[in-house]
Amino acid sequence: MDICDGKRRRKVSGGVRSCRRSVAAKMKREAVKVLRSLTVGNNNKRAEAMDEEEDEDCFSISFLRSDPSRPAAAVSPRYSLLREVGRGSYGVVYEAVARRTGARVAVKRLQCDAPENVELALAEFWALTSLENRHQNVVQLEECVLQRNGLAQKMSHGNKKSKQYLRLVETSLKGERILGYPEEPCYLWFVMEFCEGGDLNQYILSRRPDPQTNSSFMLQLTSAIAFLHKNNIVHRDLKPDNILISQKSGSPVLKVADFGLSKVCAGLTSKSSEEDPTARAAGKGSNQYNTVNINKFWLSSACGSDFYMAPEVWEGHYTAKADIFALGIIIWAMVERITFIDAESKRELLGTYVRQGSEIIPVGEALLENPKMVLHIPQKARSSMTDGVKKLLLDMLAVNPQDRPDALQLEIRMDQVTFAA
Numbered sequence: 473m474d475i476c477d478g479k480r481r482r483k484v485s486g487g488v489r490s491c492r493r494s495v496a497a498k499m500k501r502e503a504v505k506v507l508r509s510l511t512v513g514n515n516n517k518r519a520e521a522m523d524e525e526e527d528e529d530c531f532s533i534s535f536l537r538s539d540p541s542r543p544a545a546a547v548s549p550r551y552s553l554l555r556e557v558g559r560g561s562y563g564v565v566y567e568a569v570a571r572r573t574g575a576r577v578a579v580k581r582l583q584c585d586a587p588e589n590v591e592l593a594l595a596e597f598w599a600l601t602s603l604e605n606r607h608q609n610v611v612q613l614e615e616c617v618l619q620r621n622g623l624a625q626k627m628s629h630g631n632k633k634s635k636q637y638l639r640l641v642e643t644s645l646k647g648e649r650i651l652g653y654p655e656e657p658c659y660l661w662f663v664m665e666f667c668e669g670g671d672l673n674q675y676i677l678s679r680r681p682d683p684q685t686n687s688s689f690m691l692q693l694t695s696a697i698a699f700l701h702k703n704n705i706v707h708r709d710l711k712p713d714n715i716l717i718s719q720k721s722g723s724p725v726l727k728v729a730d731f732g733l734s735k736v737c738a739g740l741t742s743k744s745s746e747e748d749p750t751a752r753a754a755g756k757g758s759n760q761y762n763t764v765n766i767n768k769f770w771l772s773s774a775c776g777s778d779f780y781m782a783p784e785v786w787e788g789h790y791t792a793k794a795d796i797f798a799l800g801i802i803i804w805a806m807v808e809r810i811t812f813i814d815a816e817s818k819r820e821l822l823g824t825y826v827r828q829g830s831e832i833i834p835v836g837e838a839l840l841e842n843p844k845m846v847l848h849i850p851q852k853a854r855s856s857m858t859d860g861v862k863k864l865l866l867d868m869l870a871v872n873p874q875d876r877p878d879a880l881q882l883e884i885r886m887d888q889v890t891f892a893a
Contacts, residue, residue: 551579551663563593567666577614580662590640592732593660597627599705599731609696611716611729612665620658627660667727669717673821675724676712676806683856685724686807687890690861692726694879694886697799700728701766701792701879708771709733710798711780712805712822733776737769737792766792767878779812779823783840783871793873796882800868801835807861808852824851835869843871860889 551568558565563582570577582593600613616627618637627637640658669675672689679685693715700707707714707728714730774781774788782797784790804810805822812832814821826838826845839845849865850857864885870876877885 551577553579563589568663576666576668578664578666580664582660582662584640584658584660594640595734596662596731597660598736599734601628602705602736603703607696607699609692609726609728610699611667611727614663614665616663617661618658619661664729665718665727667716667718667729669719669724672712672715672717672726672802672806673819675717676809676822677811677820681809681856688724689726689806690803690886691890693728693799693803694883696726696728697795698879698883701795704737704766704769705731706735706737706766706769706771706792707731707733707795707798708735708773709776709780710795710802711777712802713777715802735771737766778837779821779825779834781834781836782873783836783843784873786837786840791873793876793878796868796876796879797836797873799882800865803861804849804851804865804869807857808850808855810851839869839871858889858892860892864889 550572551570554567554569556564557567557578563580566579566581568577568579569575582589584590584593597613597616600611601616603610606612618625618627618640640660697707697710709730709732710728714728716727716729718725718727769791771790771794772788774785776785776794776798780798780801782790782794785794801824802822805824808824810822810824811820812823812825813819824835825832826835827833828838835847847866847869849862849869864877864882868876868882
């Protein structure tokens with residue numbers, strides 16, 4: 473994730489989170505206490521080391537413990553960690569298994585030790601729990617558990633009876649560490665469907681170009697964004713890192729994930745500014761709010777990852793049309809396999825850019841500086857891109873957001889251009 477202040481950056485950044493080794497080691501030790509790992513192979517030393525860990529709280533025994541009076545040791549763990557699959561500056565993602573069913577799940581552990589971390593965690597929780605229906609191309613949240621001071625409690629949207637939940641919201645609003653960390657550590661655990669195919673970068677760049685896969689992925693991505701916007705959710709951090717691949721059905725299925733910067737847009741009028749979190753904390757549902765036109769709901773936090781940010785995001789005045797721009801960058805890069813090397817992780821990432829001498833500049837930033845700049849799509853001389861996809865991408869990457877299709881229009885047009893191909 474890359475929080476931007478609107479100034480030009482010359483350091484190539486793909487938005488990969490990082491943290492110090494000492495912090496990472498501490499978080500890993502804490503995770504072992506919370507969810508006991510299954511013994512893999514002959515890893516007896518690891519199992520013995522885990523047995524030596526203190527088992528002080530009920531969360532290390534069970535995610536949800538319905539009867540607090542029962543001894544912790546009497547409850548079996550519901551999930552067991554297998555391995556770490558991702559790490560960021562404020563959380564860790566593990567592959568885990570549900571002991572009762574044997575199903576693989578992804579478990580994200582978010583450390584709520586600072587207001588900015590709490591804000592990111594709650595944003596993801598609000599976005600995923602606000603969805604009444606499932607969509608095959610949006611990652612599914614199975615449950616969210618709040619752990620604090622040795623107690624675990626299942627989180628529910630707008631739970632006014634939960635003091636722990638309200639204190640989290642208060643931490644986010646006041647910007648103060650009111651939870652007493654580190655004396656009373658607080659964590660949020662998200663249990664989600666597991667995507668074994670990695671992210672979009674890994675999948676595309678590890679395989680030969682395939683026009684059929686490109687068409688399928690374009691349809692899936694536009695369907696997911698149309699679904700999110702229809703449900704008043706602006707993602708605000710669309711990038712290949714945040715698009716996961718599930719291969720359970722045999723064919724690759726995309727899953728839009730990581731809603732830490734998302735915004736649930738709901739208000740009394742379409743002129744409302746960013747949603748008031750106190751309303752959500754109080755449990756005010758859609759019946760107390762009028763549905764707004766998400767493309768007229770103005771946002772002001774300049775956030776996202778440089779190479780996918782729309783021009784207006786750099787200025788801090790934008791709508792859901794910024795997601796359309798980011799999706800245009802992703803699709804363009806995917807079809808033509810345009811990549812850059814991230815300065816921090818040294819990974820090769822999908823992303824389009826504009827060259828200025830020896831430097832590469834994010835397309836959105838370049839368009840902000842020169843709104844009359846003409847984008848050369850396709851970029852490569854030998855490109856399989858059709859005229860229909862070219863025209864659609866030019867519209868998605870228009871400088872003026874009003875000239876871009878909205879998510880529903882985009883879904884219809886993408887059906888047309890992929891069918892024609």
